Amino acid sequence: MxxxxxxxxxxxxxxxxxxxxxxxxxxxxxxxxxxxxxxxxxxxxxxxEGSTPTLKRFFSDLNIAESDWMPACNATYKVNIRFKGWSPQNGPDSYSHPFISQPDAFTERPFHVNCHNRRLGLDVNVTPEQFLLNGWLAGAGKAPVAPTSFPFRIEYGYHFxxxxxxxxxxxxxxxxxxxxxxxxxxxxxxxxxxxxxxxxxxxxxxxxxxxxxxxxxxxxxxxxxxxxxxxxxxxENLFNDRAAVLATPAQARLPVETTSTALSNGWAWSIPLSSRTGNGYVFSSAHLSDDKAEAELRRHLSVQDNEGDVRFLSMRVGQxxxxxxxxxxxxxxxxxxxxxxxxxxxxxxxxxxxxxxxxxxxxxxxxxxxxxxxxxxxxxxxGVRDYIVAHYKLNTRDDSAYWRENRNNMALSESLLQLLDVWYRKGDFPAEIQRQNIQSHFGITSWHCLLAGYGIFPPLAKQQPGRGDLYKDNDTEAFFKGCLLNFPDHSAYLKDVANSFPAVKSSLY
The missing domain is CATH 3.50.50.60 (FAD/NAD(P)-binding domain)
Structure with a gap:
């Protein structure tokens, strides 16, 4: 030029x-x-907002230190998304989708194998967060930073x-x-x-x-x-077009995960910042009015009508x-x-x-x-749309027409239809993801987190071999408990960072 x-x-x-x-x-x-x-x-x-680990690469590429930007933006770490109440008829009240880190190279395949065996009727552990380091960090409230003596790359996002x-x-x-x-x-x-x-x-x-x-x-x-x-x-397959937003005070002990809780006609997020907690209710205006959405959000948060102002946002979903x-x-x-x-x-x-x-x-x-x-x-x-659509298609709630219509919706892409077909037919699910070449959107482990977290499995077989649970056989719990010893408490670590760089925050105002 x-x-x-x-x-x-x-x-x-x-x-x-x-x-x-x-x-x-x-x-x-x-x-x-x-x-x-x-x-x-x-x-x-x-x-x-919350991010994926992609934003970590952004700051690294620009040579911007976390100790510089995080205190300035009231940011916290994020290693996991916890989903509550999406599939109440199939399993536990909640499940996790942790970000994948380098130590998970030891446990991802055992997780995939256990999920396959559970699809065959074996009674094995298929709890996503127990197979992935960030699931353990979220459960223990640990910041995803470790000393150089723990030489593994940890992936994480942020709340900010x-x-x-x-x-x-x-x-x-x-x-x-x-x-x-x-x-x-x-x-x-x-x-x-x-x-x-x-x-x-x-x-x-x-x-x-x-x-x-x-x-x-x-x-x-x-x-x-x-x-x-x-x-x-x-x-046609993502019904939500509105969000009600309401901030509440910061939590005393800051979680290192985002929470997504299913409500009557959508879901509520909780994003913990160091200065406040961001909350919102994502819903379908065709199924719920703004007034009722606000009332339900306030009930969910135990916030009175005179506490805080709710604002509404319209969403135009598509591309x-x-x-x-x-x-x-x-x-x-x-x-x-x-x-x-x-x-x-x-x-x-x-x-x-x-x-x-x-x-x-x-x-x-x-x-x-x-x-x-x-x-x-x-x-x-x-690819991202299909993964999100699966959350709604596979729900097992029955408390409103909204959830039933999502479950009965057949406006699915050919890619998603093929994925679900292979899963239900007990086929080689990782091979199907590779065949479609969609690992760059959400990978094999992310899909297993979703399907296992929702409890998409057949009934257990009457005859059980009593062995073959790789979670137990490999003593996975001991492995991750040992890993946790290298990580500091999330809230305490953020406080130390903020106190070390007090001028950064004030210089922005």
Whole structure:
């Protein structure tokens, strides 16, 4: 490139600033200029979020220490998601979906084998969290950090205040040389070919660019409104379109997991931050009114009507037909959204940005690999959707029409139908996941956590061999109890980190 390649990002929020930081960092030695335009008048949706381990890689790639950003964003560690009340007729009241860490290489296959044997009728242990280190860390309330004498990679995510994180990333992006403009977009100007050429602000300022990133939220001002790219909803198999949000005080002992509790017409999240607990009720407006949702959420949290304000959010669940079209890429809510059950929103944003950086650069900053990119990102969205849909399809609740309609819903993808068919027919489930090549969405162990956690098994055989339980045979409990000795208490560790860096937090205000 003979002249600087001008990338303009429309909209801030967590998605916009993640994209800005990654591009500015990766292209710091190339003739690329990055400008982000945002308006203080447009509020972001963030309500206090949880992440997958992908975000851990984000901070590592940017060389940002946890001791720097976590206290600034009231962040806590997250190693697990606990699901309560989703399958009351099949098994325990709750089950866990832990993130997979390196020590699990010793126990993942025994977990898979035990699940297969349980599908054949054997009475063996198939409790997901007992086979995975992060399940034990969650149960013991341990932070997922260990001394160098425990030389294994531990994967984990975070809980954080999304508004504070956006503010933090803004400061970091500006330090990387990003141009930040505050202003409201009044018009999107296109050429005769339909490519975007500039953004016109209400102030009259014109922001020219060569490539544009749409981070304008559900309204998708650039990709959907200006370039007329169609949005494909997932409403036929994901019914939820509303969320009621209510914060409560921080917990005295901070959990290291997100909790998802099934309610009458959806589910409630609990996200523990160091400053407060984020709570919300994700529900279907076709099955429940806002007033009844608020009342049920307050009952669930034991919060009185005069305690705290509940706000409501609308969700547009689905994805755009093309994530990258002409010279515009949509990210975050502008590209699509899959309800927050497995905290995949920022995961999909980050993957999309990483894919784009690789494909755009490999294509010499041209649309040469646009079709490949769209195929890859669309497949990721579809794979995440199928895993989320399975949570609803396999539920065993019978307390409302909502849950029965989810269970009876047959609007399933061919991929999901084949997975469930192999599981129920007692076939080789890991081989089916590999055959479909969908390990990059949710892997073999994640699917086993879901299906075993829901108790999707036949009745036990009358004749039991009395052996063959690899959990017992391998003394798995002793292995993980030994591992736990290397990890500190979560709440105490966070307090030590925050006290060590008091200036970081105050400098953001």
């Amino acid at each position: 003979s002249a600087p390649h001008r990338i303009v990002i429309a909209g801030g929020g967590t998605a916009g600033w993640i994209a800005t930081c990654l591009m500015a960092h990766h292209w710091r030695d190339k003739p690329v200029s990055i400008t982000l335009v945002e308006s203080a008048d447009i509020a972001t949706v963030g309500v206090g 205040d999304s508004a504070l994180l956006g503010r933090y990333l803004k400061r970091h992006a500006v330090s990387l040389g990003v141009n930040h403009i505050e202003g409201k977009i009044d018009d999107v100007i296109t050429s005769l070919s339909g490519h975007i050429t500039s953004l016109k602000l209400q102030s009259g300022e014109i922001v020219d660019g060569d490539f544009f990133i749409d981070c304008t939220g559900f309204r998708s001002l650039l990709l959907q409104q200006t370039l007329d790219i169609r949005f494909n909803p997932f409403s 755009v037909e093309k994530h990258w079209h002409k010279n515009c890429l949509a990210l975050g809510l502008a590209q699509g959204f899959i309800e927050p059950l497995e905290a995949t929103a920022l995961h999909l944003v980050q993957l999309s940005v990483e894919f784009f950086i690789e494909d755009y650069e490999q294509g010499n900053f041209s649309p040469a690999l646009q079709d490949k990119f769209n195929k890859d990102v669309t497949e990721r969205f579809s």
